Amino acid sequence: VSAVGLGCWALGGEHWGDDVDPEEGKAAVRAALEAGVTLFDTAPLYGAGRADRLLREALGPHLREVVVATKVGARMEGAHAISDLSPAHVRADVEASLRRLGVERLDLLQAHWPCERGTPLADTMEALVRLREEGKVRHLGLCNHGPEAIEAWADALAVAQAPLSLIRREGLSDVVPAARRGGVGVLAYEPLARGLLSGKFRALPRFPESDMRRRDPRFWASRFGQLAPSVGRLRAMAARVGVPPAALAVAWVASRPGVTAALVGAKRPAQVRENVQASRLLARPDAATLLDAVGTRF
Numbered sequence: 001v002s003a004v005g006l007g008c009w010a011l012g013g014e015h016w017g018d019d020v021d022p023e024e025g026k027a028a029v030r031a032a033l034e035a036g037v038t039l040f041d042t043a044p045l046y047g048a049g050r051a052d053r054l055l056r057e058a059l060g061p062h063l064r065e066v067v068v069a070t071k072v073g074a075r076m077e078g079a080h081a082i083s084d085l086s087p088a089h090v091r092a093d094v095e096a097s098l099r100r101l102g103v104e105r106l107d108l109l110q111a112h113w114p115c116e117r118g119t120p121l122a123d124t125m126e127a128l129v130r131l132r133e134e135g136k137v138r139h140l141g142l143c144n145h146g147p148e149a150i151e152a153w154a155d156a157l158a159v160a161q162a163p164l165s166l167i168r169r170e171g172l173s174d175v176v177p178a179a180r181r182g183g184v185g186v187l188a189y190e191p192l193a194r195g196l197l198s199g200k201f202r203a204l205p206r207f208p209e210s211d212m213r214r215r216d217p218r219f220w221a222s223r224f225g226q227l228a229p230s231v232g233r234l235r236a237m238a239a240r241v242g243v244p245p246a247a248l249a250v251a252w253v254a255s256r257p258g259v260t261a262a263l264v265g266a267k268r269p270a271q272v273r274e275n276v277q278a279s280r281l282l283a284r285p286d287a288a289t290l291l292d293a294v295g296t297r298f
């Protein structure tokens with residue numbers, strides 16, 4: 001897969017404010033495809049299936065040429081999302097994803113979060129492996145699981161998915177080393193810290209009620225203020241290298257040893273076109289030195 005993948009959470013149209021336009025979203029997917037992106041990450045939870053439908057419509061026949069990573073387990077219960085990884089829910093969720101995406105087999109199926117309904121991971125993994133044996137799923141992954149789970153199930157897993165960005169680096173000392181030891185790939189999510197590392201918020205942003213960033217402490221005055229000098233340095237480093245700050249932030253994530261791809265979200269094609277410039281940086285002969293320096297100076 002490409003080192004930059006498109007994250008489709010915002011494209012579901014929920015939790016990301018009032019400016020998510022499905023036509024712009026489809027154009028964003030097509031822009032990613034045109035730029036050589038071959039990895040698209042979705043989930044049943046993203047807009048209750050809307051992200052899947054948008055992806056299917058925007059990719060058309062290309063859906064079978066790329067890798068569509070999806071998830072299983074998280075569902076709404078009243079106003080709250082919960083994780084149910086019971087074998088019965090796993091199977092029902094997978095059948096619904098197959099129908100929405102219009103495929104006979106899912107390329108990559110990842111448990112979205114650890115189960116909150118008491119199902120032991122061993123029972124979930126057994127159900128997932130059975131679905132793979134039946135040919136409904138090609139590869140398996142775990143999101144938001146700790147290093148112990150990843151190492152314990154490494155033989156069955158293609159990937160582990162975890163958060164990773166210049167301001168959230170814990171993954172480099174737990175999930176990434178565990179995945180490397182087990183020969184498991186890593187998909188790093190939220191590489192822009194929900195847009196913060198694009199450098200576009202010059203002042204404290206005010207999000208509408210419909211945008212979860214309103215409740216995210218990184219966008220509250222004190223943490224935002226603490227991060228501002230680092231984001232300023234990122235902007236300056238990006239200007240020197242000649243790429244948008246978002247591309248530099250994404251390239252730093254994608255270049256960490258053990259990371260297979262950075263999953264970066266976008267609402268419109270212009271954002272995608274900025275973010276995929278990370279690939280250009282990753283191809284430079286001095287990429288490792290350059291990006292290590294970005295991580296140190298940030």
Ligand SMILES: NC(=O)c1ccc[n+]([C@@H]2O[C@H](COP(=O)([O-])OP(=O)(O)OC[C@H]3O[C@@H](n4cnc5c(N)ncnc54)[C@H](OP(=O)(O)O)[C@@H]3O)[C@@H](O)[C@H]2O)c1
Nearest residue numbers: 007008009010143189190191192193194195198264265271
């Ligand atoms: N497994 C999990 O539990 C899990 C959890 C989180 C995410 N993920 C996956 O990882 C993907 C990426 O994470 P994320 O979408 O949460 O966060 P992200 O990639 O850090 O940020 C994406 C957001 O930043 C803004 N943005 C993107 N490119 C930009 C640019 N060039 N300039 C300015 N703003 C830009 C857009 O929002 P605005 O335009 O509104 O600012 C966009 O929706 C998700 O879409 C999802 O596929 C998985």
